[in-house]
Amino acid sequence: MNSSITQKFLAYVILFLLTVMSVKTALAADAYRPDVLRVGFQKYGTLVVLKARGDLERKLANNNVKVEWFEFPTGPRLLEALNIGAIDFGVTGDGPPIFSQAAGAKFFYVGYEPPSPKGIALVVKEESSIKSVKDLVGKKIAVSKGGNVHVLLLRALQVNGLKPTDIVPIYLAPAEGRAAFESGAVDGWVAFDPYLANVQHSSRTRVIQDGQGLSPNYQFYFASEALTTKRPDVVNLVLSEIKTVDEYASKNFSSVAKQLAPLIGMDESVVITALQRMGYGISPVTSEITQSQQKIADMFYEVGLIPKPVRVEAVIWKPN
Structure with a gap:
């Protein structure tokens, strides 16, 4: 193995x-x-x-x-x-x-x-230089390991010609992921509702990729x-x-x-x-x-x- x-x-x-x-x-x-x-x-x-x-x-x-x-x-x-x-x-x-x-x-x-599919998404801060999934190379992305959001992240990388090793996954539970995202400790966060909806209502964020066409959720x-x-x-x-x-x-x-x-x-x-x-x-x-x-x-x-x-x-x- x-x-x-x-x-x-x-x-x-x-x-x-x-x-x-x-x-x-x-x-x-x-x-x-x-x-x-x-x-x-x-x-x-x-x-x-x-x-x-x-x-x-x-x-x-x-x-x-x-x-x-x-x-x-x-x-x-x-x-x-x-x-x-x-x-x-x-x-x-x-x-x-x-x-x-x-x-x-x-x-x-x-x-x-x-x-x-709209209940999961990779989000970044409004001012982030990340404009698409292809910009994730070398970036720290918070995600719940093995969760529905992990599925989305892997598929988004795959369809954009990237490998899991092209990014730095930071495995965190939702609450910790939100904290890391808000503090700037990570460059993006793959979140699911209601955590996703919560950060979208309370912070200036942009959706880089949701589940549409990739992950039915x-x-x-x-x-x-x-x-x-x-x-x-x-x-x-x-x-x-x-x-x-x-x-x-x-x-x-x-x-x-x-x-x-x-x-x-x-x-x-x-x-x-x-x-x-x-x-x-x-x-x-x-x-x-x-x-x-x-x-x-x-x-x-x-x-x-x-x-x-x-x-x-x-x-x-x-x-x-």
């Missing part, structure tokens, strides 16, 4: 193990319990709306199931928690499951939302092996509630923003922008979407981010 690939993946595995230990400590992960549904979410997506409305709690109470919510700063950390049994259900973008699957994590894709839902095996009825109920919330949120940006703004600590105007750029309409994962994910997996392998090929189809939930 190429030594550089081994080193990169080893770094990810170390991060994986450290996060596993921290998650175990923070969440006190127990064995799966059929009377509790532990849901992992981030500061974006339909699950945040579902949490704010409280509909899932009311529906699952009829099935004698209690809902517990856990917030994660990034998708990889959420999936690591799912893998070790600290949560049962969660949502991430398109990049994290590839890394997690390559690291041996166990989970199933159970649904996805339509694309939201699907939102995926995942469930643990235990949940899909022992309570497929709960999985289906959650997916049904997400569908209902999708329908409501897509037509009521202002009212949803009023609910979400205090929960995620951002202005209503920021949340409305993020909501307007989201995709709505949950569906089962199709062969076309599976192939889209497989292309990301193949790209990650080709550039040395994962040490072996992964077969995405192997972790697509196919209920009886």
Whole structure:
């Protein structure tokens, strides 16, 4: 195996193990319990709306199931928690499951939302000399490793004839990425909503490249092996509630923003922008979407981010 690939993946595995230990400590992960549904979410997506409305709690109470919510700063950390049994259900973008699957994590894709390519973008400060992706050579770019934004960055480099080694990636979680961007410690930042919308509303920035034509930025839902095996009825109920919330949120940006703004600590105007750029309409994962994910997996392998090929189809939930 190429030594550089081994080193990169080893770094990810170390991060994986450290996060596993921290998650175990923070969440006190127990064995799966059929009377509790532990849901992992981030500061974006339909699950945040579902949490704010409280509909899932009311529906699952009829099935004698209690809902517990856990917030994660990034998708990889959420999936690591799912893998070790600290949560049962969660949502991430398109990049994290590839890394997690390559690291041996166990989970199933159970649904996805339509694309939201404008919800991710590489931004620079208004006064930056960077005018296009080709100007990134030698520049420091903040990005969440293995996230949906990492997918965008790699594809943007690829279509512009650049290699990952042509830039200096600075791997940071969203909050740290924003701080590095504002301080000038990095030359650009690849961000996702609502962090992207927030920096666009509060700072003078320019978009160098968003996901249009490069990265669809699907939102995926995942469930643990235990949940899909022992309570497929709960999985289906959650997916049904997400569908209902999708329908409501897509037509009521202002009212949803009023609910979400205090929960995620951002202005209503920021949340409305993020909501307007989201995709709505949950569906089962199709062969076309599976192939889209497989292309990301193949790209990650080709550039040395994962040490072996992964077969995405192997972790697509196919209920009886």
